[in-house]
Amino acid sequence: MAGPLDEIRAKIDLAEIVSGYLRLQRAGKNLKGLCPFHNEKTPSFFVIPDLNRFKCFGCGESGDAFAFLMRMEGIGFADAARRLAAKAGVQLADNAFEKSATERSRLAGLQRAVQFANYYFRNSLAQSETARAYLQNRGIDEATIEKFQIGFAPDSWDGLLNYLKRNEVRLEEAEHAGVIDSGQRGLYDKFRNRIMFPIWDATGQPIAFGGRALGDGEPKYLNSPESPLFEKRKTLYGLHLARSAIFKSRSVIVVEGYVDLIALHQAGVENAVATLGTALTEEHAQRFQRLQVERVYLAYDADEAGSRATERAFELLNATNLATYVVALPAGQDPDGLYRSEGSNRMQRLIKEAERYPSYAIKALAAKADLRSDDGRARLIAAALPVLAQVRSNSERDAYVEQLAPYAPTFKINPKAAADSLRQDLAAYIRSQRKGAKPASAEAPTRRVATAFGPAILKSEQTILAAALLPSTRSKAWSIMASALFHSPENARLARLLLDQWPTPPSYSLSDMLAELQDEPARHALADIVSQAVVFTEPSETELKDCAAYLRKKTAKSKAAVLLRTIAESERKDEAWSEFIELTKKVE
Numbered sequence: 001m002a003g004p005l006d007e008i009r010a011k012i013d014l015a016e017i018v019s020g021y022l023r024l025q026r027a028g029k030n031l032k033g034l035c036p037f038h039n040e041k042t043p044s045f046f047v048i049p050d051l052n053r054f055k056c057f058g059c060g061e062s063g064d065a066f067a068f069l070m071r072m073e074g075i076g077f078a079d080a081a082r083r084l085a086a087k088a089g090v091q092l093a094d095n096a097f098e099k100s101a102t103e104r105s106r107l108a109g110l111q112r113a114v115q116f117a118n119y120y121f122r123n124s125l126a127q128s129e130t131a132r133a134y135l136q137n138r139g140i141d142e143a144t145i146e147k148f149q150i151g152f153a154p155d156s157w158d159g160l161l162n163y164l165k166r167n168e169v170r171l172e173e174a175e176h177a178g179v180i181d182s183g184q185r186g187l188y189d190k191f192r193n194r195i196m197f198p199i200w201d202a203t204g205q206p207i208a209f210g211g212r213a214l215g216d217g218e219p220k221y222l223n224s225p226e227s228p229l230f231e232k233r234k235t236l237y238g239l240h241l242a243r244s245a246i247f248k249s250r251s252v253i254v255v256e257g258y259v260d261l262i263a264l265h266q267a268g269v270e271n272a273v274a275t276l277g278t279a280l281t282e283e284h285a286q287r288f289q290r291l292q293v294e295r296v297y298l299a300y301d302a303d304e305a306g307s308r309a310t311e312r313a314f315e316l317l318n319a320t321n322l323a324t325y326v327v328a329l330p331a332g333q334d335p336d337g338l339y340r341s342e343g344s345n346r347m348q349r350l351i352k353e354a355e356r357y358p359s360y361a362i363k364a365l366a367a368k369a370d371l372r373s374d375d376g377r378a379r380l381i382a383a384a385l386p387v388l389a390q391v392r393s394n395s396e397r398d399a400y401v402e403q404l405a406p407y408a409p410t411f412k413i414n415p416k417a418a419a420d421s422l423r424q425d426l427a428a429y430i431r432s433q434r435k436g437a438k439p440a441s442a443e444a445p446t447r448r449v450a451t452a453f454g455p456a457i458l459k460s461e462q463t464i465l466a467a468a469l470l471p472s473t474r475s476k477a478w479s480i481m482a483s484a485l486f487h488s489p490e491n492a493r494l495a496r497l498l499l500d501q502w503p504t505p506p507s508y509s510l511s512d513m514l515a516e517l518q519d520e521p522a523r524h525a526l527a528d529i530v531s532q533a534v535v536f537t538e539p540s541e542t543e544l545k546d547c548a549a550y551l552r553k554k555t556a557k558s559k560a561a562v563l564l565r566t567i568a569e570s571e572r573k574d575e576a577w578s579e580f581i582e583l584t585k586k587v588e
């Protein structure tokens, strides 16, 4: 009997799910698009409706709707299943995914605490004139309050505490979720007299809060502590609101905090996210890659801390092959302050004028350097070389050398010589870095090819397996599989599995046949094999016969080799010889 997961699989249209993340175009009876899991310029990512699966022929990633959602959103199987179940209108039992049930109920408990705290903060905002007036003064309108679910924590030690008690939220869960603190006199509200900004996960569920002091309270900004729900290094504030704008523009603007992000949205800039009191992390960069981002714009505060964060972010993004642009705010400004003092146009113009990081860095260094003295200029150049050394493209690096050259002490005398000597200095610097660097990590492992049988054998075997799944060639393939010609143990196992389950070829559709296979790894392996055939060329009967003949010949040859060895060592030479002669006849 089909379980709820099979029901979800049957009801979900993978193409529809995938379309929410990337543009798909028709390719015969399939759909193709740019792979979200690796960088590419021409599409090799296919959605195959016959299989309700995807397969990327560039990076090899493949799977069904569950796998797609898990990779795309960085969530586990259970979460993916729950979301697809909701979409398909399939009921999942509460005890589905028994294994993680404890963990799940623990997370659900924390989530519930955050959810109730959010209700409380939102209600409190509706009741507080002062808080609403404050937001209005800061130019935050009703629509923005709605969009960002902004709330208010009243100046009380037990307002939230009592609200949670009334709603039967377990207080240890509220404490664990970081909305309640405990001290010597017991539990108390963590956030008091603060404007509250819920922080969401990638799907838009509130998981934590940021609170901005309404008066002179310290600290000015207070965030929830990390919890099993909230990991700063993985969280990008506002991602669920920005996702489609990021997809469309292939770019993302990164700001430091939630008020900056809200200012950008109000300025009509929606492809923006905020890191919350942390530097940009590798997890963030990976998330950008999965969203097919090509350009990352850093709009950090124009102060010392902001420029250090910008530098570190460049190193990280550069290593991940993402182009880094810097939105240069006027000194001392942050996006929120700038938007409030100068409005949308200025903000949008600054983003449009953003420069690549190395170019920005040269200007920033020059602004700080003492350009009147040769010494000051030399120091500027020494500081710029490490930045330029990180630029991967030669032509780009050269353009930055040209930009830096006018600062060289000898530039006035001979500009060309100054640029040339800079080039040499840069090359020397890069060489010294390489020498000091650890040996390059091992080459990516080459695709494993079994030594006993070459790729041609594997290809033939896979053609037969694919043919066994495709309705038009199924019965022919069945008889070939039965003659046990497979060399690779893995393919032989797959063939045996099919023959065991269906002694005679079944008359199901392709996807039903796969769905019937209980052995999960085998199902994936077969789906992968048949994807290739469905997207490129479906095997014909002639091709099948050729494959079978080829495999038969290879079998005979390897058997002959064994016989020759036997003859050399054996007592029963005559017997082996006549067998060998028989075999050679077959092979010729």
Ligand SMILES: [Zn+2]
Binding pocket: 035, 036, 037, 038, 045, 056, 057, 058, 059, 060, 061
């Ligand atoms: Zn790919």
